[in-house]
Structures are given as structure tokens and as C-alpha cells.
Amino acid sequence: xxxxxxxxENPRLPVSLEVSADExxxxxxxxxxxxxxxTLPPVYPEWLGDRAFAATHGARFNYxxxxxxxxxxxxxxxxxxxxxxxxxxxxxAGLPVDEIKRGIRQIKADLARxxxxxxxxxxxxxxxPGYEADVVDLFLHESVRRVSASAYMRLSPEIVxxxxxxxxxxxxxxxxxxxxxxxxxSRAEVAEQFMSPAPEDILTDLVAxxxxxxxxxxxxxxxxxxxxxxxxxxSGGHTDRRAAAPLFASICAARDRVARRTxxxxxxIRIGLAGGIATPxxxxxxxxxxxxxxxTGSINQAAxxxxxxxxxxxxxxxxxxxxxxxxxxxxxxxxxxxxxVLKRGxxxxxxxxxxxxxxxxxxxxxxxxxxxxxxxxxxLGEPFDTAWRATRDYIHRINPKEAERADKDGNKRFALVAxxxxxxxxxxxxxxxxxxxxxYQIWCGPAQGAFNEWVAGSFLEDLSNRTVRQxxxxxxxxxxxxxxxxxxxxxxxxxxxxxxNVTPQMxxxxxxx
Numbered sequence: 001x002x003x004x005x006x007x008x009e010n011p012r013l014p015v016s017l018e019v020s021a022d023e024x025x026x027x028x029x030x031x032x033x034x035x036x037x038x039t040l041p042p043v044y045p046e047w048l049g050d051r052a053f054a055a056t057h058g059a060r061f062n063y064x065x066x067x068x069x070x071x072x073x074x075x076x077x078x079x080x081x082x083x084x085x086x087x088x089x090x091x092x093a094g095l096p097v098d099e100i101k102r103g104i105r106q107i108k109a110d111l112a113r114x115x116x117x118x119x120x121x122x123x124x125x126x127x128x129p130g131y132e133a134d135v136v137d138l139f140l141h142e143s144v145r146r147v148s149a150s151a152y153m154r155l156s157p158e159i160v161x162x163x164x165x166x167x168x169x170x171x172x173x174x175x176x177x178x179x180x181x182x183x184x185x186s187r188a189e190v191a192e193q194f195m196s197p198a199p200e201d202i203l204t205d206l207v208a209x210x211x212x213x214x215x216x217x218x219x220x221x222x223x224x225x226x227x228x229x230x231x232x233x234x235s236g237g238h239t240d241r242r243a244a245a246p247l248f249a250s251i252c253a254a255r256d257r258v259a260r261r262t263x264x265x266x267x268x269i270r271i272g273l274a275g276g277i278a279t280p281x282x283x284x285x286x287x288x289x290x291x292x293x294x295x296t297g298s299i300n301q302a303a304x305x306x307x308x309x310x311x312x313x314x315x316x317x318x319x320x321x322x323x324x325x326x327x328x329x330x331x332x333x334x335x336x337x338x339x340x341v342l343k344r345g346x347x348x349x350x351x352x353x354x355x356x357x358x359x360x361x362x363x364x365x366x367x368x369x370x371x372x373x374x375x376x377x378x379x380l381g382e383p384f385d386t387a388w389r390a391t392r393d394y395i396h397r398i399n400p401k402e403a404e405r406a407d408k409d410g411n412k413r414f415a416l417v418a419x420x421x422x423x424x425x426x427x428x429x430x431x432x433x434x435x436x437x438x439x440y441q442i443w444c445g446p447a448q449g450a451f452n453e454w455v456a457g458s459f460l461e462d463l464s465n466r467t468v469r470q471x472x473x474x475x476x477x478x479x480x481x482x483x484x485x486x487x488x489x490x491x492x493x494x495x496x497x498x499x500x501n502v503t504p505q506m507x508x509x510x511x512x513x
Contacts, residue, residue, distance in 0.1 A: 015039065
């Protein structure tokens with residue numbers, strides 16, 4: 001093994017650089033005379049990213065195990081993420097409020113009071129009136145201090161209420177937060193809303209309704225709604241499929257515009273990067289761009305602690321970077337919004353797209369040709385009328401006006417039944433029904449394939465070894481080594497290209513990286 005390789009594989013060691021007119025040579029610290037050398041400090045995984053982020057949220061690493069909706073990110077996954085020194089979010093989006101409550105209480109029961117690096121997902125749900133408010137009420141009652149806000153195109157009163165109720169002015173005059181919002185965004189115009197102080201009209205209405213006090217509204221008018229902004233690049237689920245580097249630069253520029261317009265201190269806002277974070281190279285690149293933290297998603301779906309079924313996890317483990325496709329989103333089907341899902345091993349994306357095409361044609365089930373009617377019922381696994389009755393019962397409970405409209409509009413009726421099929425795909429993937437493998441909806445970005453290629457032939461190829469701890473520690477340790485290699489190259493050391501390769505290694509579940 002070369003000296004360069006030894007130094008890179010031990011990034012915690014300082015490095016002495018012997019400088020001559022022709023080249024720079026690296027060696028272990030102390031191997032050359034101090035008069036001939038300059039020394040590079042060690043690189044620790046804990047030092048990657050913004051240390052203020054880790055300090056604020058009680059984490060060891062600037063690494064977030066992201067929420068995956070409908071319980072894919074389980075309470076167990078959150079607990080194990082925290083125990084590994086990361087920050088974990090419970091995938092509470094789309095779950096019944098009572099189930100969310102049980103999950104939160106399980107997390108709290110399994111963690112010590114000083115283990116605070118966890119939170120839950122809040123998803124914007126305008127199609128379910130009252131649901132978002134109920135979830136925020138639960139979070140406030142259960143003292144959930146960190147919320148990852150997703151699928152927001154504009155601020156809602158509920159996310160502003162959550163932020164405002166956690167604001168106080170300390171004895172030294174600073175405004176402190178008890179409730180932290182992590183805004184997951186892929187567009188600058190949405191990011192700017194979260195980076196700005198809460199809008200005056202929303203604050204006025206919240207004060208008038210008694211939801212917050214006037215003093216809290218005054219504080220909310222001075223600070224960003226969210227101090228943590230997660231720039232979401234090409235990812236699983238809802239995604240604009242943005243490239244990471246341009247997106248990160250765009251969100252940073254948005255932060256500067258907001259600071260100039262509002263007068264807030266731009267350093268109050270930390271920007272993390274998600275989407276495509278699946279290898280040490282991606283983690284190192286994110287931190288080198290200035291990301292405060294990284295967030296992983298797709299790769300944790302195949303982890304031991306995931307809420308996805310074993311058949312679903314096996315499908316993910318076989319995926320390549322190109323084995324993904326866009327499919328209609330169950331929650332925003334009529335608007336044409338899509339989600340990125342696993343393509344290999346399922347027919348979900350293809351079937352979902354055809355259902356959407358039929359809907360957009362203006363068809364009702366009754367006006368479809370007999371061949372198309374048969375195809376629809378084969379996909380549904382039951383007669384259309386049976387599917388509609390079950391769909392109507394559910395829609396009538398959560399949104400009676402929408403159900404009444406569908407009673408009079410056959411095209412709307414078709415859309416709601418299609419939404420039920422799309423929604424059930426995620427449930428089938430969680431339950432692991434072997435007879436419905438073709439209908440599994442598994443949210444997945446190309447990152448999953450990149451991860452599978454990286455771990456091929458290593459212990460992490462085996463699904464039983466894919467714990468969130470092993471995944472996180474290998475990514476952070478690998479990123480530290482790549483950062484060390486880049487550090488050496490940047491000061492003139494001749495670093496071979498293969499020195500940037502990192503092989504997964506098994507850490508003891510009790511040891512620290």
C-alpha cells in the first residue's frame with residue numbers, strides 16, 4: 001500500500017507535506033523535519049458539514065435519515081438513526097393521526113430525554129381538510145420539536161402556527177426556537193417563502209383566531225419560517241428531478257435574495273442537500289459545495305429497519321440507476337403531478353400512466369370500449385362498481401363535497417378510483433403481498449441503483465446487513481476519505497484517481513467511526 005493510500009484510509013491522522021521545487025510529498029506527521037514540512041490537520045466525519053447544525057439538533061453527524069411517507073421510515077428507523085449519531089425523521093405523512101401518535105410515543109419511549117435528534121413528517125394536504133391541522137395539534141401536544149415539511153407549494157397557516165408557537169425572546173434579546181421546521185424544496189420560489197418571515201396576513205388571522213399570541217406573531221415577523229432548508233434534487237417520490245449542483249446553487253442564491261429583501265441574517269438559514277445521496281462521492285461532493293447537512297432517502301427503504309416488506313426490499317436491492325420511472329401521484333392525480341418509483345420488477349408506473357391518459361381523455365368507465373373496461377378491471381382486481389363503492393365510502397368520510405361531485409361526474413369518479421389504485425400500490429409494497437408484486441408502488445430515485453453498484457461484492461450487498469447505522473457510517477467515513485484525497489490533491493500532492501475509491505467496511509454496532 002502506498003503512503004498516499006495509507007494517509008487517505010486514515011483521515012484522522014495529520015499529514016506532513018514535504019515541499020520541494022518540483023513536487024509535494026505526503027507522509028505521516030513527524031516523518032520529516034518540521035522545517036521542511038507543512039502539516040494538514042485530520043479530517044473527521046463529524047467535521048463534514050455545518051457544526052452549528054449538529055449542535056442545534058443534538059446530532060453527532062450532519063447526516064439526516066429522511067422521512068419516507070406512510071410509515072416506510074418507521075419509529076425503529078428513527079431510533080436507530082439517533083443512536084447512530086444522526087438525525088432521523090418519522091415517515092408520518094399519510095398515516096392516520098392515531099397511528100402517528102403511537103409512532104411518536106414509541107420513539108419517545110425508546111430514546112432518552114437528551115436524545116433530541118428526531119422529528120416527524122408534515123405533508124401539505126389541501127385535499128383533506130383538517131388533516132394538517134390535526135397533525136400539527138398532535139405534534140404540539142407530543143412536543144415534536146422537529147418537523148420535515150414536504151409537498152408545500154405555498155405556506156399554510158398550520159406550518160406558520162407550528163413555527164410561531166415555538167418562538168421566544170431570551171434574556172439577552174435573541175429569538176430562540178423550540179420548534180424547528182426543515183423545509184424540503186426543489187424550487188427557489190418555494191424556498192424563498194420558507195426562508196422569509198411569516199406573511200403578515202397569515203399571522204394576523206392566527207392572532208385573530210387565538211391560535212398564537214400577538215407577541216409570538218411579532219417574533220415570527222422577524223425570523224425565517226424555516227431555518228433548515230433541504231434542497232431536494234432527483235429523488236424518489238415527489239420530485240422535479242433537478243440536478244443537485246444547479247439546484248443547490250439556486251437555493252443559495254434564493255437565500256441571499258431573501259436576506260437582501262428582508263434584512264434577516266443569511267447565516268440564520270442552513271441549506272442541506274437531498275436526492276442522489278447514496279455514495280461517499282455524493283456525500284463528499286455535497287459538503288464540498290457548502291451543504292450544511294445531507295439527507296438520505298431511497299437507500300434507507302431497503303434497510304433492515306424499513307417499513308417496506310421483504311419482497312419490496314429485495315426488488316430495491318436489484319435496481320440499477322436507470323431502473324426508475326415517473327408515475328402519477330395518488331394525492332395529486334388530477335393535477336398531473338408525478339412521483340418517481342421503482343420500475344424494475346413492477347408494472348405500477350406503466351399502469352398508472354395509462355389510467356391517467358384515460359382520465360385526461362375525459363372518459364368515464366361507461367364510455368370506455370369493452371377492451372379498455374376489461375383492462376381497467378383487471379388492474380383493479382375487481383369490478384369497477386365494487387371499486388367505486390369502496391372509494392366513495394372513504395372519500396365521503398374525508399371530503400364529502402368531492403364525493404358528491406363524483407356522484408354527478410363520471411370522469412371524476414374514474415379519477416377517484418384511479419387514485420385508490422395508486423394509493424393501494426404503496427400499501428401492497430408495505431404488506432408484501434406476493435400475488436400483487438406487479439402493483440407495488442415503491443418510491444425510488446436513481447440513488448438506489450448507485451448505492452447497489454457501490455456495495456456490490458461487499459457485506460452491504462446482503463440486505464440483512466443494511467442497517468441505517470452501517471449505511472450512514474460508511475457514507476460518512478467514505479466521504480471523509482474522499483475529502484482527504486481531495487485535500488491532498490488541492491495542495492499539489494500527486495493523488496492517483498483510484499485513491500478516491502472507497503470500499504464499504506463493517507463497523508461494530510457498538511463502535512464509533
